[in-house]
Amino acid sequence: MNLEDVQAAFVDSAAVKTRALATLAEPTLRAAQMLAARLRDGRQVLACGNGGSSGDAQHLASELVNRFERERIGLPGIALTPDSSVLTAIANDYAYERVFARQVEALGRPGDVLVAFTTSGNSRNVLEAVRSAQARGLWVLALTGKDGGALAPLLRGGDIELRVPATSTARIQEVHLLLIHTLCTYLDSVFADGSNKPASKVHADVVTLQPLLPGRRPLVFTNGVFDLLHRGHVHYLQAARGEGACLVVGVNSDASVRRLGKGDDRPLNTLEDRMAVLAGLGAVDYVLPFAEDTPLRLIEALQPDVLVKGGDWAPDAIVGADGVRARGGRVLSIPFAHPLSTTALVQRIRNG
Numbered sequence: 001m002n003l004e005d006v007q008a009a010f011v012d013s014a015a016v017k018t019r020a021l022a023t024l025a026e027p028t029l030r031a032a033q034m035l036a037a038r039l040r041d042g043r044q045v046l047a048c049g050n051g052g053s054s055g056d057a058q059h060l061a062s063e064l065v066n067r068f069e070r071e072r073i074g075l076p077g078i079a080l081t082p083d084s085s086v087l088t089a090i091a092n093d094y095a096y097e098r099v100f101a102r103q104v105e106a107l108g109r110p111g112d113v114l115v116a117f118t119t120s121g122n123s124r125n126v127l128e129a130v131r132s133a134q135a136r137g138l139w140v141l142a143l144t145g146k147d148g149g150a151l152a153p154l155l156r157g158g159d160i161e162l163r164v165p166a167t168s169t170a171r172i173q174e175v176h177l178l179l180i181h182t183l184c185t186y187l188d189s190v191f192a193d194g195s196n197k198p199a200s201k202v203h204a205d206v207v208t209l210q211p212l213l214p215g216r217r218p219l220v221f222t223n224g225v226f227d228l229l230h231r232g233h234v235h236y237l238q239a240a241r242g243e244g245a246c247l248v249v250g251v252n253s254d255a256s257v258r259r260l261g262k263g264d265d266r267p268l269n270t271l272e273d274r275m276a277v278l279a280g281l282g283a284v285d286y287v288l289p290f291a292e293d294t295p296l297r298l299i300e301a302l303q304p305d306v307l308v309k310g311g312d313w314a315p316d317a318i319v320g321a322d323g324v325r326a327r328g329g330r331v332l333s334i335p336f337a338h339p340l341s342t343t344a345l346v347q348r349i350r351n352g
């Protein structure tokens with residue numbers, strides 16, 4: 001090896017990073033957002049890989065538990081690679097393929113994250129870990145390379161693969177380290193205010209909510225305008241929450257409220273304000289908007305176990321009822337125990 005070879009290694013590494021920029025910037029941001037949302041929600045990160053990738057798993061865990069570039073709270077990151085007693089026991093008593101999967105089964109809880117490092121996508125113990133993680137309701141973030149190997153087709157809808165566009169294991173690993181640091185920079189920005197406040201209840205889209213839902217079933221969904229929150233609303237939302245383990249409320253966007261014909265000046269409160277008020281209720285776990293006339297898209301994406309409407313809706317008239325029932329779910333109409341309508345309230349205020 002001469003000086004030119006050394007220079008070529010630098011140039012090659014830089015070229016791979018430049019190529020990766022084109023394909024990986026957007027999914028890396030999405031992965032960072034998912035990771036932050038889960039950590040905010042009290043979930044933990046497990047990480048695994050072989051050889052250089054085992055170092056990556058430990059590198060990530062150390063930066064989560066300790067800190068990265070800014071002062072922030074410690075975050076729960078566990079590398080599944082460094083405990084030789086655990087590794088040798090599992091490899092000896094079961095098989096080497098099981099060394100990570102067994103730990104995922106022992107330590108992982110629904111909603112946690114598995115970060116799987118494999119440049120080929122073919123390490124069998126990493127594949128087994130991914131299968132175990134999926135079976136337990138963990139979200140999988142896979143850092144791969146080459147053609148994604150056998151791991152890529154294993155991944156499901158919500159999972160994310162960051163595949164480095166290169167074939168050399170070393171070059172792929174060099175980008176994996178960049179990805180680790182980029183994820184950590186994002187986590188710094190989220191947690192550096194010293195806060196460990198829980199995940200925001202308000203979501204702009206179902207995509208950021210989805211990762212927080214594993215382990216939160218039966219999932220209850222309801223929807224409405226909630227322009228001026230009154231006692232009837234609060235009572236029915238509490239009753240709805242009582243039907244399951246998690247209540248998601250879909251809220252009509254301002255334009256979608258205007259299309260309901262409640263009056264030219266409605267909604268009185270903006271979508272942002274209406275969602276913030278709902279998020280303040282203990283009964284409400286998550287709030288997200290829908291811009292269409294009906295919340296059907298949200299219902300199809302969330303697949304609730306219980307679909308609820310407040311007031312005098314006949315269950316059969318509730319949008320999405322057929323799909324929920326077809327999946328074995330329940331559809332309920334919860335009458336307002338305190339029948340106050342926002343429209344009537346507005347009228348009374350206007351009339352003085």
Ligand SMILES: O=C(CO)[C@@H](O)[C@H](O)[C@H](O)[C@H](O)COP(=O)(O)O
Nearest residue numbers: 050051052053118119120123169170
């Ligand atoms: O660090 C290196 C090569 O740069 C090696 O230790 C490399 O990580 C090992 O060969 C691994 O077993 C490769 O596994 P994988 O990336 O294909 O999952």
Ligand SMILES: [Zn+2]
Nearest residue numbers: 051052170173
């Ligand atoms: Zn290496």
